[in-house]
Amino acid sequence: MRHTIRQPMYPKPWQRWAWAAVPAASATALTFVPFVVAWRRQVVGWRTAAAYVALSLLVATLAVVQPSVLDEPGWPREVFRYALWTYLIVGMVRVALLDWPRKTRHDTVKQ
Numbered sequence: 001m002r003h004t005i006r007q008p009m010y011p012k013p014w015q016r017w018a019w020a021a022v023p024a025a026s027a028t029a030l031t032f033v034p035f036v037v038a039w040r041r042q043v044v045g046w047r048t049a050a051a052y053v054a055l056s057l058l059v060a061t062l063a064v065v066q067p068s069v070l071d072e073p074g075w076p077r078e079v080f081r082y083a084l085w086t087y088l089i090v091g092m093v094r095v096a097l098l099d100w101p102r103k104t105r106h107d108t109v110k111q
Helices: 013-026 032-040 046-065 075-097
Strands: none
Touching: 013 032, 013 075, 032 046, 032 075, 046 075
């Protein structure tokens, strides 16, 4: 089996937390950016990157359109609010965990 060497997502330790701040600072509109970079560096698959691009576009579209359903109190507004916060938190955590250092079997075997 041939293994290709891929570029790490975080060459420097501080970059993990800088990238994780992107979803928080952008209020979810740019959550897809770290995942597109991770896809280009072959850290995640294209489906993961595509899912975050689609969800970010949905959030941005809803922010521009501002449907009246979200203005009225009730369950649609609460569901959207909790879904938005969940998306933001999951995006931040997933970005922080991308390419987390793992010990391989070769690292744990004493020679």
